[in-house]
Amino acid sequence: MPKNNLKHFLHLHLIVFIWGFTALLGDLINLEALPLVWFRMLLAVGFIFIYFLIKKKDYKVDKKAWFKFLIGGIIIALHWITFFHAIKVSNISVVLVTLSTGAFFASILEPIFFKRRIQPLELFFGMIVISGLYVIFNLDTEYTLGIIYALISAFLSALFSVINGLYVKKYDPSLISFYQLFLGVGFVSIFLGVTGGFHAEFFSLEVMDWVYLFILSSFCTAYAFIGSVKVMQYLTPYTVMLTINLEPVYGIILAVLVFPEKEKMDASFYIGAAIIILVVLLNGIIKNQKEKAIQKKQISI
Numbered sequence: 467m468p469k470n471n472l473k474h475f476l477h478l479h480l481i482v483f484i485w486g487f488t489a490l491l492g493d494l495i496n497l498e499a500l501p502l503v504w505f506r507m508l509l510a511v512g513f514i515f516i517y518f519l520i521k522k523k524d525y526k527v528d529k530k531a532w533f534k535f536l537i538g539g540i541i542i543a544l545h546w547i548t549f550f551h552a553i554k555v556s557n558i559s560v561v562l563v564t565l566s567t568g569a570f571f572a573s574i575l576e577p578i579f580f581k582r583r584i585q586p587l588e589l590f591f592g593m594i595v596i597s598g599l600y601v602i603f604n605l606d607t608e609y610t611l612g613i614i615y616a617l618i619s620a621f622l623s624a625l626f627s628v629i630n631g632l633y634v635k636k637y638d639p640s641l642i643s644f645y646q647l648f649l650g651v652g653f654v655s656i657f658l659g660v661t662g663g664f665h666a667e668f669f670s671l672e673v674m675d676w677v678y679l680f681i682l683s684s685f686c687t688a689y690a691f692i693g694s695v696k697v698m699q700y701l702t703p704y705t706v707m708l709t710i711n712l713e714p715v716y717g718i719i720l721a722v723l724v725f726p727e728k729e730k731m732d733a734s735f736y737i738g739a740a741i742i743i744l745v746v747l748l749n750g751i752i753k754n755q756k757e758k759a760i761q762k763k764q765i766s767i
Contacts (some may be wrong), residue, residue, distance in 0.1 A: 486716030509683035539650030556612020657736030
């Protein structure tokens with residue numbers, strides 16, 4: 467793999483590892499999904515704005531961009547709401563396993579948005595990842611509601627990745643992140659305002675909740691959000707989505723360290739994890755070989 471591509475590939479894995487903390491923080495924070503997402507997005511917007519001031523970046527965009535970013539903001543807000551709600555009604559392991567179906571959704575959505583044929587290999591890899599995660603855990607029917615919310619979250623995540631794969635061709639990644647989070651929290655604010663969600667208890671948080679929210683909104687959101695959008699300039703949405711399937715592996719390992727009494731792992735975990743890692747590596751190798759072949763053809767022409 468070329469050094470430049472390898473750098474972005476490793477950066478993506480770092481981001482996915484950081485995202486592994488998200489599920490744990492969602493479980494640790496004593497808030498329901500909706501207010502949790504509101505605080506997360508609001509604080510993240512503040513951190514990115516500070517980043518703009520430090521870097522002296524221009525954050526002006528055209529009118530068409532506002533509508534595009536609004537769509538992205540609503541999608542990512544709904545993705546996080548369904549994700550955290552799934553954790554609240556289920557558990558971390560089940561949610562992270564179900565979230566892996568995002569690769570399958572991406573393999574279907576990407577050809578539609580990028581106007582190309584569905585690649586059988588991508589569908590095949592997506593199915594293998596799902597089967598690998600199924601090997602890790604034998605899901606119980608008591609987690610049905612959590613699985614449903616996690617499936618919706620996985621679809622929204624794939625849709626968000628594909629849409630941003632189009633946006634990064636024209637707009638700066640940090641700019642996309644700022645406006646999507648800004649408009650996303652605006653969308654959630656309107657909903658809370660209409661439904662009477664804002665009240666005194668809404669803003670009454672414990673000290674540790676503020677600490678966890680700080681970590682969630684800064685490292686796991688502002689930094690990771692900008693970074694994930696930026697790597698889309700160099701990696702395909704499908705590759706990004708497939709690599710994100712390592713999030714369950716990272717997240718479950720972290721969950722075992724933080725909640726050793728709740729999370730137990732057996733041999734099936736290592737078998738499933740090996741399948742996932744192998745698929746991600748194979749995807750990177752195959753994509754790299756294809757890119758080399760295309761470059762050789764272009765040079766020969």
